[in-house]
Amino acid sequence: MRPRRGWRRTQRLTAVVVLLACVGIGTAFVLVALRENVVFFLVPSDVVERLAEGRVGDGRIRLGGLVVEGSVARDSDSGEVRFVVTDGAARVAVRYRGIVPDLFREGQGVVATGTLQAARVEGTSSEPLPLLEAEQILAKHDEYYMPRGVEKALKKNNLWREQP
Amino acid sequence: MKQLLRWANPSVAGKVAARLRGVCLLGAILFGATGLVWGFFFAPADYLQGESVRIIYLHVPAATLSTLLYGTMAVASLGFLVLRLPSFALVCRAVAPTGLLMTALCLVTGSLWGKLSWGAWWVWDARLTSLLVLFFIYIGYFALHSLFVDGARARLATSVFVLVGAVDLPIVKFSVEWWYSLHQPASLLRKGGSSVHPDLLQPLLLCLAGATFFAAWASFTAFDNISMRTRLQRLLHPLS
Numbered sequence: 256m257r258p259r260r261g262w263r264r265t266q267r268l269t270a271v272v273v274l275l276a277c278v279g280i281g282t283a284f285v286l287v288a289l290r291e292n293v294v295f296f297l298v299p300s301d302v303v304e305r306l307a308e309g310r311v312g313d314g315r316i317r318l319g320g321l322v323v324e325g326s327v328a329r330d331s332d333s334g335e336v337r338f339v340v341t342d343g344a345a346r347v348a349v350r351y352r353g354i355v356p357d358l359f360r361e362g363q364g365v366v367a368t369g370t371l372q373a374a375r376v377e378g379t380s381s382e383p384l385p386l387l388e389a390e391q392i393l394a395k396h397d398e399y400y401m402p403r404g405v406e407k408a409l410k411k412n413n414l415w416r417e418q419p
Numbered sequence: 420m421k422q423l424l425r426w427a428n429p430s431v432a433g434k435v436a437a438r439l440r441g442v443c444l445l446g447a448i449l450f451g452a453t454g455l456v457w458g459f460f461f462a463p464a465d466y467l468q469g470e471s472v473r474i475i476y477l478h479v480p481a482a483t484l485s486t487l488l489y490g491t492m493a494v495a496s497l498g499f500l501v502l503r504l505p506s507f508a509l510v511c512r513a514v515a516p517t518g519l520l521m522t523a524l525c526l527v528t529g530s531l532w533g534k535l536s537w538g539a540w541w542v543w544d545a546r547l548t549s550l551l552v553l554f555f556i557y558i559g560y561f562a563l564h565s566l567f568v569d570g571a572r573a574r575l576a577t578s579v580f581v582l583v584g585a586v587d588l589p590i591v592k593f594s595v596e597w598w599y600s601l602h603q604p605a606s607l608l609r610k611g612g613s614s615v616h617p618d619l620l621q622p623l624l625l626c627l628a629g630a631t632f633f634a635a636w637a638s639f640t641a642f643d644n645i646s647m648r649t650r651l652q653r654l655l656h657p658l659s
Contacts, residue, residue, distance in 0.1 A: 264501050264502065267500055267501045267503075268501045271497060271500050271501065271582065274579075274582070274583070275582060275583075275585075275586075278583050278586050279586050282586050282590075286590070286597075290598070293545050293597075293598050294545075294598045294599045294600075295542065295543075295544040295545065295598065295599055295600045295601050296599050296601075297599075298599065319599055319601075355538075356536070356537060356538030357535075357536075357538075358467065358468065358536050358537070358538075359538075363467075366537075366601055391539075392538065393537045393538050393539055393542070393601060394536060394537055394538055395537065395601055395603070396467055396468065396536055396603055397603050397604075397614075398603045398604045398605065398606040398609070398614045399606075399614045399615075400465050400468075400472060400475070400606065400614070400615045400616060400619050401465065401466055401615075401616035401618075401619070402463035402464070402465070402466060402616060402618055402619070403463070403464065403465075403466045404463075405466070405616055405618075406466035406467075407466075
């Protein structure tokens, strides 16, 4: 009686493991295949690559990266904000009319949704940058939390981490 | 193994659960109250987010428990499917309501925090979407359970369902690493240790402990109720 019961348990365990493996592998395949749809945004390098290959479709994209220090220019008359987004390798200029979130800052993460303009505009530097006409600006923050004084001390002593 | 399985008897386990309940309730009140008061009134504000960072003291414990409790349900379901002891399925049933509550709390607090920091109540980001899927898996579990009149069939079907649904757990955890997402990467369980400053981390850990004790208390209470109901049914309908 005992060995038979043990055998049944082993059988059931095998069946469950096989079931889980199948579901897991299936899900993994779907997620890998849909990778381009699962990512929430493209980084500037992706955008430049797509532009070079001519696969931008109707130009609707969501762009994510860091706001380049010193690139934010506000036009108080039209309420327009211009800035440059970078991932360290490539840069894309963004134009937006409206109110940006409180956490929108130079050097911070940002996600801009809008339409990529075929025409290229001048960036802050001399090189021409692709331009994104944004309809929505979201601020992105990282996983570090600390009191204000600590941040100031870190920056003063040059221990502030490098942005990714 | 035999010693271990003695605990699987619903009436034995029910008695143990009833005894542990008091300790858990005490822990929940003690740790939870201290952590929340500390976090909301005494912990420093964040350098970037200011006062809105305090939502972390609700959001992170809720998020952690929503996945931890589902993990418990998955392990219990695995136990049930292999050993076929009803108690395992009862554990699953006892944990589920708290898991659903924590998942809902995670979504609500996350939405509020998202509006304050990102500028949007909701986005279809991989982390948010996979957690919403977890919410619907919890709902699906209850729906599936209610379809069956026969307890044995309900236990079998829901156990398979819960186990298959567990595929969502690694997706929730690693979504922020596998794909670009608006949600920031993990702050606590990450390479190189926590990225939360001790002044904010200490109350957060207390809140986590409090929420865990609360979940344990709620689950033990539910387990006690369910095992009592099961025994009562057996007395009333000995042949079914």
